[in-house]
Amino acid sequence: MQYPEAISRLIESFTKLPGIGPKTAVRLAFHVLDMEEDDVLMFGKALVSAKRDISYCSICGNITDKDPCYVCSDKHRNRTIVCVVQDSRDVIAMEKMRDYQGLYHVLHGAISPMEGIGPEDINVSSLLTRLQADEGITEIILATNPNIEGEATAMYLSRLLKPTGIRVTRIAHGLPVGGDLEYADEVTLSRAMEGRREL
Numbered sequence: 001m002q003y004p005e006a007i008s009r010l011i012e013s014f015t016k017l018p019g020i021g022p023k024t025a026v027r028l029a030f031h032v033l034d035m036e037e038d039d040v041l042m043f044g045k046a047l048v049s050a051k052r053d054i055s056y057c058s059i060c061g062n063i064t065d066k067d068p069c070y071v072c073s074d075k076h077r078n079r080t081i082v083c084v085v086q087d088s089r090d091v092i093a094m095e096k097m098r099d100y101q102g103l104y105h106v107l108h109g110a111i112s113p114m115e116g117i118g119p120e121d122i123n124v125s126s127l128l129t130r131l132q133a134d135e136g137i138t139e140i141i142l143a144t145n146p147n148i149e150g151e152a153t154a155m156y157l158s159r160l161l162k163p164t165g166i167r168v169t170r171i172a173h174g175l176p177v178g179g180d181l182e183y184a185d186e187v188t189l190s191r192a193m194e195g196r197r198e199l
């Protein structure tokens with residue numbers, strides 16, 4: 001027996017999500033059938049609005065619902081420091097720490113020769129444009145993940161930025177090697193920032 005068309009489509013949609021296998025997709029689809037109609041409507045609206053209303057900040061590349069984002073447009077932030085991270089989720093992790101008052105630049109990825117991801121595939125060129133346009137920036141903190149891709153990206157950026165004369169630092173390795181910045185606890189992340197070193 002085949003699933004009715006509407007269920008098949010829902011299962012197929014769930015299968016497209018990361019970490020959702022066919023069995024889980026079926027379970028989720030049937031769960032939707034058991035949900036209150038209001039909740040289903042809200043779920044559908046949340047999906048559409050997340051996609052439609054969220055865009056990328058034209059300055060730092062972070063996800064935002066207004067451009068420039070709240071960090072870039074906050075006059076109280078320290079505008080001389082830019083912390084370079086791989087992902088918007090890393091910005092959330094850094095902001096939770098509350099110690100950091102500077103600005104961000106989100107790369108949306110890391111250099112990975114194994115996967116064929118080069119500097120041109122991540123948000124690097126806008127960082128250079130930004131540094132050329134804003135002479136007030138005096139330090140770039142490279143806070144890419146402490147794994148092979150993150151280190152490769154940090155090395156690449158430090159070489160690229162050297163000629164600009166701007167101080168380039170790398171966060172310390174209180175962070176577990178191979179781990180993701182996003183999952184680091186606040187204390188570890190805070191120490192890693194304090195212990196950053198010049199590259």
Ligand SMILES: [Zn+2]
Pocket residue numbers: 057058059060061062068069070071072073
């Ligand atoms: Zn921004």
